[in-house]
Amino acid sequence: MTSDLPMNKFVTLMGRHTSTILSHDSQLVQSKFKSNLLKKFHCLYEGMAKQGNPTLLNEIYTELYIAESESGEINNEHEVRQIEARQVYLYLHKRKEKNNHNNKTRNLKTLKMIKQSRRAATEDTPIKCRDIFRPLPGQDKANRTVLTKGVAGIGKTVSVQKFIVDWAEEKENQDIQLIFPLPFRELNVMKNKTLSLSDLLHIFFPETKQISRGEYKVLFIFDGLDECRLSLDFQMDVLLTNLIMGNLLPSALIWITFRPAAAVLIPSECVHRVTEVRGFNDPQKEEYFRKRISDQSLADRIISHLKSSRSLHIMCHIPVFCWISATVLEKMLSEAETGEIPKTLTQMYTHFLIIQTHIKHEKDYEKKVKDEDMILKLGKLAFEQLVKGNLIFYEEDLRECGIDETEASVYSGLCTQVFREEFGLNQGKVFSFVHLSIQEHLAALFAHLSFTKDNICVFDQTKQSLLFSKALDQKKYNSIYHLHRTTVINALKNENGHLDLFLRFLLGLSLESNQTLLRELLTQTGSCFYNKEETIRYIKQKIRQNRSPERSINLFHCLNELGDLSLMQEIQHYLKSGKIRDAKLSSSQWSALVYVLLTSEQKMDVFDLKWFIGAQNTANEVLQKLLPVVKESRSVQ
Numbered sequence: 137m138t139s140d141l142p143m144n145k146f147v148t149l150m151g152r153h154t155s156t157i158l159s160h161d162s163q164l165v166q167s168k169f170k171s172n173l174l175k176k177f178h179c180l181y182e183g184m185a186k187q188g189n190p191t192l193l194n195e196i197y198t199e200l201y202i203a204e205s206e207s208g209e210i211n212n213e214h215e216v217r218q219i220e221a222r223q224v225y226l227y228l229h230k231r232k233e234k235n236n237h238n239n240k241t242r243n244l245k246t247l248k249m250i251k252q253s254r255r256a257a258t259e260d261t262p263i264k265c266r267d268i269f270r271p272l273p274g275q276d277k278a279n280r281t282v283l284t285k286g287v288a289g290i291g292k293t294v295s296v297q298k299f300i301v302d303w304a305e306e307k308e309n310q311d312i313q314l315i316f317p318l319p320f321r322e323l324n325v326m327k328n329k330t331l332s333l334s335d336l337l338h339i340f341f342p343e344t345k346q347i348s349r350g351e352y353k354v355l356f357i358f359d360g361l362d363e364c365r366l367s368l369d370f371q372m373d374v375l376l377t378n379l380i381m382g383n384l385l386p387s388a389l390i391w392i393t394f395r396p397a398a399a400v401l402i403p404s405e406c407v408h409r410v411t412e413v414r415g416f417n418d419p420q421k422e423e424y425f426r427k428r429i430s431d432q433s434l435a436d437r438i439i440s441h442l443k444s445s446r447s448l449h450i451m452c453h454i455p456v457f458c459w460i461s462a463t464v465l466e467k468m469l470s471e472a473e474t475g476e477i478p479k480t481l482t483q484m485y486t487h488f489l490i491i492q493t494h495i496k497h498e499k500d501y502e503k504k505v506k507d508e509d510m511i512l513k514l515g516k517l518a519f520e521q522l523v524k525g526n527l528i529f530y531e532e533d534l535r536e537c538g539i540d541e542t543e544a545s546v547y548s549g550l551c552t553q554v555f556r557e558e559f560g561l562n563q564g565k566v567f568s569f570v571h572l573s574i575q576e577h578l579a580a581l582f583a584h585l586s587f588t589k590d591n592i593c594v595f596d597q598t599k600q601s602l603l604f605s606k607a608l609d610q611k612k613y614n615s616i617y618h619l620h621r622t623t624v625i626n627a628l629k630n631e632n633g634h635l636d637l638f639l640r641f642l643l644g645l646s647l648e649s650n651q652t653l654l655r656e657l658l659t660q661t662g663s664c665f666y667n668k669e670e671t672i673r674y675i676k677q678k679i680r681q682n683r684s685p686e687r688s689i690n691l692f693h694c695l696n697e698l699g700d701l702s703l704m705q706e707i708q709h710y711l712k713s714g715k716i717r718d719a720k721l722s723s724s725q726w727s728a729l730v731y732v733l734l735t736s737e738q739k740m741d742v743f744d745l746k747w748f749i750g751a752q753n754t755a756n757e758v759l760q761k762l763l764p765v766v767k768e769s770r771s772v773q
């Protein structure tokens with residue numbers, strides 16, 4: 137792509153918007169434009185539970201908690217580690233409100249802590265998505281370029297969609313005259329094309345061809361910068377770079393969304409506001425389930441089940457997790473279903489996959505697609521692309537995993553809520569999993585099955601000879617411990633933590649409860665020698681060796697997923713060792729730590745703040761960060 141657009145033409149087209157009153161013709165074009173956008177965005181993309189039964193955005197949309205990001209910082213950490221961390225902000229916020237009612241009864245020391253937490257909370261003024269370009273009270277200048285970050289599944293795309301639909305329905309932001317949504321996943325297919333901006337817009341929005349004259353105030357929305365396969369490194373991609381930097385159409389508004397790890401690509405001097413989508417708070421979680429589940433008594437049962445498991449309830453601040461849980465629990469808690477209700481992350485995702493394959497069975501066409509083949513092939517694709525860090529795939533990527541064009545269409549048609557096929561305009565097909573966490577779960581399932589069925593460890597790709605292993609030491613070579621150990625090593629090596637959730641799913645899958653579930657899904661799951669204590673011991677050893685709190689926190693999550701009862705002692709041991717005291721933790725590391733402490737099923741007997749206070753962390757900071765844990769502990773020193 138280049139920026140050699142017929143500048144004079146285009147600048148008149150969308151240049152300085154001196155007037156907001158459009159001519160009659162321009163109004164006609166604008167209303168056509170609005171109705172096309174409405175057609176495209178009025179439904180949510182989550183696959184279709186039943187054929188031809190899409191979810192309407194306005195029916196399901198639940199307000200999200202969006203806040204100005206901490207001092208506009210551009211965060212370089214991987215999102216998986218931040219997933220649960222966000223809940224802690226919400227927790228603090230909620231406590232702030234509750235404390236307003238109860239503070240008379242609290243003692244002085246607690247009041248002091250509350251004041252500190254309140255200070256932390258007011259830094260996080262909520263912003264409605266419709267107000268994303270409006271200055272906050274006290275700010276005077278408008279925001280030209282806004283970045284919105286947020287972890288996977290937190291609701292960035294849905295926020296963009298809601299902004300567009302409200303505009304197209306003429307409810308909000310009517311000072312903007314045209315909106316051009318340009319998702320990076322669609323821009324990717326233009327990779328090797330030389331196009332001007334007007335060419336690009338004509339391809340994406342054929343109706344712009346009719347716009348001849350006039351001056352429009354426009355907004356470009358670039359959704360999903362992390363999915364960008366273009367070399368957006370501010371040297372090569374001149375067109376987009378110039379637009380974002382304001383060299384091109386300086387009065388156009390720009391909105392870019394991304395997962396935290398991608399932001400480093402944008403120079404901070406071009407950015408006027410950074411916001412962060414932090415997901416649902418507790419009332420919003422309930423509101424979501426009430427909107428999603430039409431039978432209100434079923435919705436009540438689902439909500440009380442979620443509340444009964446602290447970690448499930450906390451995970452529900454991520455809308456995509458609410459969606460997975462709603463699908464699973466709606467099915468399981470309604471009439472005839474029996475069986476244990478899922479309590480852990482892995483169980484919830486495995487149930488989701490089972491439900492998807494059942495839906496597939498109900499569709500009586502394409503009987504010849506075997507579940508086993510589909511799961512293994514999609515799993516292989518998920519794994520190989522996850523290791524490469526890819527979320528969007530092309531036909532050649534699929535072919536490498538033995539999936540041909542027809543199979544791909546069949547899979548996306550049968551399992552619409554798992555695998556998705558899109559037409560990237562007229563330039564060929566683009567594939568993805570409906571959500572990254574679904575990709576991570578399938579990848580873990582593939583790694584698990586490769587070992588139990590074929591005795592292959594996906595990381596070293598060496599087929600362990602059964603004969604060889606028997607002859608030597610069966611436990612050592614034929615135990616899934618080998619796979620777990622290798623994965624822990626790989627996950628720890630990986631600096632941006634992109635194998636963290638994969639590791640959690642992999643460990644979860646090895647538990648007997650999940651093995652039973654897998655047998656529902658596959659006729660042949662294989663078997664292997666497994667003693668989970670061995671894996672637990674190894675993880676504990678790694679926690680003790682590891683100096684990075686970040687890495688250790690994910691390992692605590694792993695122990696939690698394995699249902700290790702000594703987790704709390706392990707955390708206490710870790711805290712007493714002084715590693716935290718000597719480390720400078722970032723706010724998301726503090727939050728992640730608090731998350732582990734909160735979600736662990738056992739409570740800490742004695743919680744000693746001295747474990748944290750040291751050269752790097754003052755008493756005030758520690759109290760502020762750990763307030764939620766202090767509240768939950770039986771005794772605090």
Ligand SMILES: Nc1ncnc2c1ncn2[C@@H]1O[C@H](COP(=O)(O)OP(=O)(O)OP(=O)(O)O)[C@@H](O)[C@H]1O
Nearest residue numbers: 182196197198288289290291292293294455456459
């Ligand atoms: N405000 C909301 N109201 C109702 N459902 C929502 C909302 N936000 C998100 N969801 C649900 O969560 C799913 C994932 O949201 P979305 O695609 O917006 O996440 P994202 O932040 O763009 O994630 P990614 O970085 O993976 O693209 C949606 O398909 C929808 O089911």
